[in-house]
Amino acid sequence: MKNFNGRVLFLDRSDINTDEIIPAKYLTESTKIALKPNLLEDLVLEGFDPQKDIEGKSVVITRDNFGCGSSREHAPWAFEVNGINMVIATGFARIFRQNMFNCGMMAVELDATAVDELFAEFAGEETAIETDIDKGIFTISAGEISRQISFSISEYDLSLVKAGGWVEFADQNY
Amino acid sequence: MGKTIAEKIFDAHLVDNPSGDIQVVRLDAVFCHEITTPIAITDLVARGKDRVFDATKIKAVIDHVTPAKDSKTALQGKILRDWARRHNIVDFFDIGRNGVCHAIFPEKGFVRPGYTIIMGDSHTCTHGAFGAFAAGVGTTDLEVGILKGVCAFKKPLSMKVNISGTLARGVYAKDVILALISKIGVNGATNRVMEFSGNVVDAMTMDQRMTLCNMAVEAGATSGICAPDKVTVDYLWPFIEDEYPTKEAALDAFNVFTPDADAAYTDVIEFDVTPLVPQVTFGFKPDQVKPVSDMEGEPIHQVYIGSCTNGRFEDLEIAADIIKGKQIDPGVRAIVSPATPDIYSRALSAGIIKIFMDAGFCVTNPTCGACLGMSNGVLAEGEACAATTNRNFNGRMGKGGMVHLMSPATAAASALTGTISNSPLFQPGGDNQ
Numbered sequence A: 001m002k003n004f005n006g007r008v009l010f011l012d013r014s015d016i017n018t019d020e021i022i023p024a025k026y027l028t029e030s031t032k033i034a035l036k037p038n039l040l041e042d043l044v045l046e047g048f049d050p051q052k053d054i055e056g057k058s059v060v061i062t063r064d065n066f067g068c069g070s071s072r073e074h075a076p077w078a079f080e081v082n083g084i085n086m087v088i089a090t091g092f093a094r095i096f097r098q099n100m101f102n103c104g105m106m107a108v109e110l111d112a113t114a115v116d117e118l119f120a121e122f123a124g125e126e127t128a129i130e131t132d133i134d135k136g137i138f139t140i141s142a143g144e145i146s147r148q149i150s151f152s153i154s155e156y157d158l159s160l161v162k163a164g165g166w167v168e169f170a171d172q173n174y
Numbered sequence B: 001m002g003k004t005i006a007e008k009i010f011d012a013h014l015v016d017n018p019s020g021d022i023q024v025v026r027l028d029a030v031f032c033h034e035i036t037t038p039i040a041i042t043d044l045v046a047r048g049k050d051r052v053f054d055a056t057k058i059k060a061v062i063d064h065v066t067p068a069k070d071s072k073t074a075l076q077g078k079i080l081r082d083w084a085r086r087h088n089i090v091d092f093f094d095i096g097r098n099g100v101c102h103a104i105f106p107e108k109g110f111v112r113p114g115y116t117i118i119m120g121d122s123h124t125c126t127h128g129a130f131g132a133f134a135a136g137v138g139t140t141d142l143e144v145g146i147l148k149g150v151c152a153f154k155k156p157l158s159m160k161v162n163i164s165g166t167l168a169r170g171v172y173a174k175d176v177i178l179a180l181i182s183k184i185g186v187n188g189a190t191n192r193v194m195e196f197s198g199n200v201v202d203a204m205t206m207d208q209r210m211t212l213c214n215m216a217v218e219a220g221a222t223s224g225i226c227a228p229d230k231v232t233v234d235y236l237w238p239f240i241e242d243e244y245p246t247k248e249a250a251l252d253a254f255n256v257f258t259p260d261a262d263a264a265y266t267d268v269i270e271f272d273v274t275p276l277v278p279q280v281t282f283g284f285k286p287d288q289v290k291p292v293s294d295m296e297g298e299p300i301h302q303v304y305i306g307s308c309t310n311g312r313f314e315d316l317e318i319a320a321d322i323i324k325g326k327q328i329d330p331g332v333r334a335i336v337s338p339a340t341p342d343i344y345s346r347a348l349s350a351g352i353i354k355i356f357m358d359a360g361f362c363v364t365n366p367t368c369g370a371c372l373g374m375s376n377g378v379l380a381e382g383e384a385c386a387a388t389t390n391r392n393f394n395g396r397m398g399k400g401g402m403v404h405l406m407s408p409a410t411a412a413a414s415a416l417t418g419t420i421s422n423s424p425l426f427q428p429g430g431d432n433q
């Protein structure tokens, strides 16, 4: 099972698409690791610098419809090879969300108010998250402030995360 | 309670229900291309699972970058080609016989009403035009599809889109879907199937229905879908004439997959297209749409007619009609890419290719090409393209480039003026019926 703890990267925008996460020109790569330097390089977001802002981050918090666009699994892989295994958002595009769990990664949905509060309270601060997937809780903290947030993922998604992804799960079960 | 098309298809294919709303369905076809499949193949090999569930149900094509443009794309082609040979995948289309996946697979008769189809490509929803459930998936789902012939989906919810009225002359399926996306937004149909119905859809050809369903994913939909009818049967007849005694018998069999009158939809959208005018996108999201008349005069540097959205025969015919005997503006470069060799060949026989060449267009081989900015017409920074494709994301056709999505008629008219322009077929305020 992958690690879902660590420092948070805030991406304050909705509809961040897969071309922004990893541009189509890198789809010719035949290995995942080759995607590492190009994560979010075309992201349109005021003040965001992919060269500086991604380093050392393990969790992304963002807004609605994250990962819309193409079906490329290169998008979750580009996160994975940068050590980011969890994205928390108001909502996800279907394929991206499925790709995350299929890779044994976490796509966690919270309602818009909860996400608004996370941005209001923590964005701009040095923030970290610790996740207990069995309890469905993560603890988010910055300096003195710390909050526990519960989330729900389906039993099935949880079994994919625990099996290490859908290929192993399907080959065993079907 | 009655059922939607997608629910009927899922019922007929259900294998397992591993939890709550997750349904594992049996697949009738797995489509593959050289951008997303090689990495799935490499991973299956690495896991010691280099197997295919049924070589006759796997169809593969090299279409995105063909001929290969560099060593990396050559390697992707090679991995797919070697794998197809190794597993005796007969329906594999290599250069000379290859075309854009969502154009060539229907053309070969690989899609049938009631089918379940996946592909590692978001515009797989195109095949819903035939009354199939066809969805784009990621690499892992593709691997499992190849290996086991199954895929897991959430129990399908559907949105009904009832398209009524009369399309004005010079207004097409592309304008309808652009207007619809702008109405509901880029996630207006997320996690739902868009089920298209209404007299306008009934009157559409298969080419037009494919244009409509192709862009369902741009509104976030899992798939677009049209109920099978006589138009579907007529299109498929050459492929199914041995299976059914008459067209009526085929239609009866396919009618199993028409929706029930009391089916449950999450939303019902009524869209009267009578007042609709030609549409064009202006930003980096496919729901940023305006009437062409509001964008007229906006300069463009390139015109691209092609792709799985609008690179079919009817599209080329419409564009050729507009440019016939004329010259493209000297300030633009124009590219047309017939989506399959068959379309190319028909266009050649019909004199359409000559019309394009005489007007100053570059005619390329069938390929995705500029659509995804990997070859055959990549934009330079600051350039704009009038394109019949389906995606205008930032950098899609080249870093710093702008893509304006539009119909083939609008693209052809824009090629003549060098700016975004309404086609002469459309007369604002006039009688366009």
Ligand code: SF4
Binding pocket: B064, B100, B101, B102, B121, B123, B307, B308, B309, B367, B368, B371, B372, B389, B390
């Ligand atoms: S034509 Fe464009 S949208 Fe269609 S399959 Fe090819 S790259 Fe994708």
